[in-house]
Amino acid sequence: MEAGDLSERLRSHDPAVGLRAVGALHRLAEQVEAAAVARAREQGWSREQIGDALGVSRQSVHAKYGK
C-alpha cells in the first residue's frame, strides 16, 4: 500500500488509517523517548531530572528503563 493510497483513504474518512497513524505516533513517541532517556543518562541526568522533564515520576523512569 502506497502513501498516496493512504492519503486518499484518510480523505475518504477510512478510520483504519487514522487509527493506525495514532498507534504509529504512540510507537514513535516511545522510540524517541527511549533514545532521549538513554542520551540523558549518558550525560549524567538523574532519574528524577528525566522524570520531571517527561512529566512522570522518578520511579516510573526506573521501572521503564532500569539502571
Added chain:
Amino acid sequence: MFEQFAAGARDAVTSALNEATLRGDRRIGTQHLLLGVLHEPGSVRALGIDLKTARAALDALDRSALAAIGIDIQGIERPPIPASRKRTPFTSGARAVVPRALAETRKAGSRRITPEHLLLALLDCAQPDPAAELMAQLGIDRAAVRERIRTGA
C-alpha cells in the same frame, strides 16, 4: 491461560511480547503473535515470508499512516525499546486467538497448542484486525498457507 501451550507456542508468545516491547506497543496484539510464530522455522515455511520481512511490512504500514497525516519520520532516530518491568497485557483480539488455537488443537486431535495451531488461528483474523492488515500488506495467500500446513509441505 497458557497451561495448554506446548513449549514452542509458549516461546512464540514470549517472542510476541518482545516484539511488542521493541516496537513500543503497550499490548500484545495479533500482529505481534504473528511475528512471534515467525520466530519458528515451520511458520516461516508455511507463510513463505520471514521475520525480517514481516517487521519491515509493519514499519512500512506505520510510515504510510504517518505520511497520510503529514508526518515524515525519515531520519528520526528510532532505537529498539529496552524491555521494561511493566506488564504487557493481550489486546482483546489476541486473547480471542487462544480459544481458536485450542479449537485447531482439538481438530488435529492433539493435546497441546503448537505454533502451527496459533498460526491457523491467526489466519482466521479478518480485517481490520492488525494481523489481517499485516498479512494483506505482505500479500499472503491464506488458503495456500492453510494448504501448506495441511499437507505438511
